[in-house]
Amino acid sequence: MKRQTDKLAALLRQAARASGGLYERPTSRITEEINQVLGKALVLVTKCRRNAMLKRVFTITSAAAFRKMNLLLDSLIGDVTWLLNVSANGEERADHLGLPPVATNENGLG
Numbered sequence: 001m002k003r004q005t006d007k008l009a010a011l012l013r014q015a016a017r018a019s020g021g022l023y024e025r026p027t028s029r030i031t032e033e034i035n036q037v038l039g040k041a042l043v044l045v046t047k048c049r050r051n052a053m054l055k056r057v058f059t060i061t062s063a064a065a066f067r068k069m070n071l072l073l074d075s076l077i078g079d080v081t082w083l084l085n086v087s088a089n090g091e092e093r094a095d096h097l098g099l100p101p102v103a104t105n106e107n108g109l110g
Contacts, residue, residue, distance in 0.1 A: 005041070018084065021087065037076055041073070
């Protein structure tokens with residue numbers, strides 16, 4: 001999770017420095033998704049803190065929760081990458097953009 005959050009942070013810094021600005025509607029949708037996923041990641045990580053031994057005894061964190069969080073973080077990385085590509089100037093823009101991952105996952109976080 002650390003590697004993914006570091007990559008997401010780097011992409012968000014790049015988005016903040018975007019000279020041409022970002023498209024407002026997808027930016028707000030992706031920002032909302034980022035807030036939800038990072039909130040859930042914080043809860044998951046807090047459950048696994050070292051100094052919370054008694055809490056860990058009563059709270060079971062499954063490996064599936066970490067796998068799901070990894071998938072959500074990967075999805076966010078894809079969303080922000082797509083947003084940066086769409087908002088890039090002509091030469092920097094990727095050839096095939098398609099729909100962002102957030103558009104294909106309308107169910108949200110579940």
